[in-house]
Amino acid sequence: MPHRDRLRPVDLAREHGLSTQAVRNYEDEGILPTAPRTPHGFRQYTPLHAQALRTFLALRAGHGHQDAAAIMRAANTADHDTALRLVDDGHARTQRDRTTLDxxxxxxxxxxxxxxxxxxxxxxxxxxxxxxxxxxxxxxxxxxxxxxxxxxxxxxxxxxxxxxxxxxxxxxxxxxxxxxxxxxxxxxxxxxxxxxxxxxxxxxxxxxxxxxxQRARAMLAASGHLARYLDLTDPAEAP
Missing domain, CATH: 1.10.1660.10 (Multidrug-efflux Transporter Regulator; Chain: A; Domain 2)
Incomplete structure (x- = not known):
């Protein structure tokens, strides 16, 4: 792994004002992809993990923690169909809520x-x-x-x-x-x-x-992050 691509938990945490334990927990929950370890057992994160964390936090703002986590787990297993279906479900719920409001x-x-x-x-x-x-x-x-x-x-x-x-x-x-x-x-x-x-x-x-x-705007913002992350995790794009 090139040195410039090596990131520590604290590097990911600082960007979002999180604790390093929160970052580790997200990996343990499958929200972040599994990070390789050094011979001494230290996690080695990459720009992929950084984008995963940005994507999850953006999704959480629009879809809530549970659905955002489910979307990320699907993306991390290259199950993009499920990830996109979950996103569609979130938009459909928002539309139903808007209809009820009207x-x-x-x-x-x-x-x-x-x-x-x-x-x-x-x-x-x-x-x-x-x-x-x-x-x-x-x-x-x-x-x-x-x-x-x-x-x-x-x-x-x-x-x-x-x-x-x-x-x-x-x-x-x-x-x-x-x-x-x-x-x-x-x-x-x-x-x-x-x-x-x-x-x-x-x-x-x-x-x-x-x-x-606010929820709809957060969903729109999250879509851009998710699109970038799905490009990174698409098996068809792998070298």
């Missing part, structure tokens, strides 16, 4: 425009079905899909829909009329609940959209 934003606008009534006390399943012009069986199906969560009367066991469940049902009704499947509606309603209601959801949506933009 659906929530559109439904939220409609919900605020329609201003659904807030019941003074929990509604029965029949009363809520009448309000939405649905069959009670539809509300039960939505409950099974995780879209609405009614309470139960402790005496009779009958369903009771408090104000937040009524809100979720109105929001679900609008999404359903727009033709969205139940699993997408369940995701949208979950974001409303996580935000603490419709009002706080405005800021949550802005934060969510900003996070998606």
């Amino acid at each position: 659906q929530v934003a559109a439904a939220l606008h409609g919900l605020l425009t329609d201003d659904p009534p807030t019941p003074a006390r929990p509604l029965t399943i029949g009363a809520l079905a009448h309000q939405l012009r649905l069959r009670p069986a539809t509300l039960r199906a939505w409950e099974k899909a995780g879209i609405v969560h009614p309470d139960r009367d402790p005496t009779t066991g009958h369903r009771r829909y408090p104000s937040d469940a009524v809100r979720d049902a109105h929001l679900a009704h609008q999404l359903r009329r727009a033709g969205h499947p139940l699993h997408q509606i369940a995701d949208a309603i979950a974001h409303v609940r996580d935000a603490g209601g419709v009002g706080p959801l405005h800021q949550a949506l802005d934060d969510w959209r900003a996070a998606l933009h």
